[in-house]
Amino acid sequence: MGPGPSDVEPRVLAAMSRPTIGHLDPLFISLMDEIKTMLQYAFQTKNTLTIPLSAPGSAGMECCFANLIETGDHIIICQNGVFGGRMKENVERCGGVAIMVQSTWGRAIDANQLEESLKVNPQAKIVAFVHAETSTGVLSDAKTLVALAKSYDCLTIVDAVTSLGGSKLYVDAWGIDAVYAGTQKCLSCTPGLSPVSFSEAAQQKIKHRKTKVQSWFLDLNLIMAYWGSENKRAYHHTAPVNSLYALHEALLILQKESLEKAWARHAHHHHALRSGLEAMGLNFVVPEGERLAQLNAVCIPKGVDDNALRQALLQDYSLEIGAGLESMAAKVWRIGLMGYACRQENVLKCLAALEDVFSRMNAPIDRGVALSAAHKVYSQPRMSNHDL
């Protein structure tokens, strides 16, 4: 129950250990086509260029910037956590100029600040931001931010590593141009791949670049020739066959559950977990209304040793929760409810384990109330997707 990798569906693990076949085998090509179609569903897009990259989410981020930036391009980055900082690193290494719009860590990105930046930076070509900041547990209003960027003729790059499969995300309806995700969060899959999707406008920009993409491995012009058309498959690199078996299975499971039900499930268990945590007296980093269901960041109570608590959870309960990153180190815990890990038994186990370890540490928390608070949520009808 950390920030990911999260628990993997047993069916996905079983799929991963099927015998490896050739990456140009007709059967494997069919599997690739099915993965593309199911990823289109997960992203809610008709983008033809919707594929999993053969590397983790951080390579997905680099792929978006390396393909869409040419030297000297100005990119507005809205930062409200660790991963916005990583975007800046990527932009600069790709020869771009990063214009930073800083929001408070733990708060959603402020659309007004973005608009101010767009007004004074008419040279900006791209706006980039993180949809679900895993470092703080905050969800930003991607729909509004993308619409704003588009009204200033900017393309958009959206980090959906933690949101895909866990939070509402409509790539086409919202008009996102480039989006990348990870498999190890709300997709219930193993880590190592990065699903990405590019709009027609983004594809046109990539096809008509003046210079080559600086990364051969991540050059979408080459990757498109392998994943792209039905009949010609140009060899680019050796696909991670077994990891793709796993993703295929995870996407089948998501499709069976349906995106809407997956989103509602994340919200439901988040409400139960939140009720329990708040009943103990723990405070969320993020204000209500901006919280992620799948990543619950809470402040560490005064006098409680961060490392000692996390070690006790791991040793006595085989339960991992995440530490804070950078400026939030030793100040917050990050409790994940992602994909297959997002279920009632985990919520109850986590609350019970926390209460036990807190008690042993004489932490200043309210005892004997967390589980009943969570059960109260579970005794009520599950929220429908309209309430999300």
Next chain:
Amino acid sequence: MGPGPSDVEPRVLAAMSRPTIGHLDPLFISLMDEIKTMLQYAFQTKNTLTIPLSAPGSAGMECCFANLIETGDHIIICQNGVFGGRMKENVERCGGVAIMVQSTWGRAIDANQLEESLKVNPQAKIVAFVHAETSTGVLSDAKTLVALAKSYDCLTIVDAVTSLGGSKLYVDAWGIDAVYAGTQKCLSCTPGLSPVSFSEAAQQKIKHRKTKVQSWFLDLNLIMAYWGSENKRAYHHTAPVNSLYALHEALLILQKESLEKAWARHAHHHHALRSGLEAMGLNFVVPEGERLAQLNAVCIPKGVDDNALRQALLQDYSLEIGAGLESMAAKVWRIGLMGYACRQENVLKCLAALEDVFSRMNAPIDRGVALSAAHKVYSQPRMSNHDL
């Protein structure tokens, strides 16, 4: 039995489906340390920076060039097949100047030609070449080429994607500075990771670069902080946990067999396969003495339809062999004997299947002789490593 991915050890597949744990879990950190130690054994090196990158071999190639090249650096590339051409692409995208030394495809790299180039290009800082060219099945004399490069004060980058675990490779004894490989060939592992190793001289060069590495994902200064020291693990990206379980298991198996016995096994089954293929009248692309054991490229007999034969093998025998690449397309087949796939039952199955399909196609081959030629090799004592 194609050019890879090759058959994966069942134990490796089983390891891959173990439950995913956190990439910062103490247990996982121990596993990372064991992988590093076993990779040092596989590469025959004491290099501290010996790790698997979280992406395929082509990312391993890019990692070497992106970290070791600064803008304007001159790099000599010895090309004798497809992958030397890919090196040129990488050098140029990294801002370097590629000086090409062309050898005939299907022949080992000519050390005299390299020396001529070193003489007239004193500005060259790096020499790069492919140890085992998978596109043609040729082995180059890495020891001699590296010694030559060093005598002209050049660092060396060696592609060992297909050689690691299948051909003699001594990174320290030969003085190689940067080497990258793949997991899906002679290591009997699934595709998706790239083991790499860097000498102290290479590490120093990377640490003291004037400019940042252009790829954030492949920046070894950042990756070293995650994989490098024992106590501090700086988060870089989410490691592909299950793929690393698989590599760990594959390296355990290699260590148990021993490198020397693995090399001898590849040579032994190659001799049996070769005897059978030559008995049928098929000709190798590569002259004797320069042939790879693990990749057998043979010329397609006149009048035989390339696609039809490979399809028949796949459909009737579940047997994949590789097609020719680029200038060798439709002219050669590439028969792999890599890792777990390199065993007697596969050699005999391949010869029997080829003979059957050839017969149905009325191909001009000698019949009824291939299996007995192979059996003759198997009836003799296995060569020791001294004979390799």
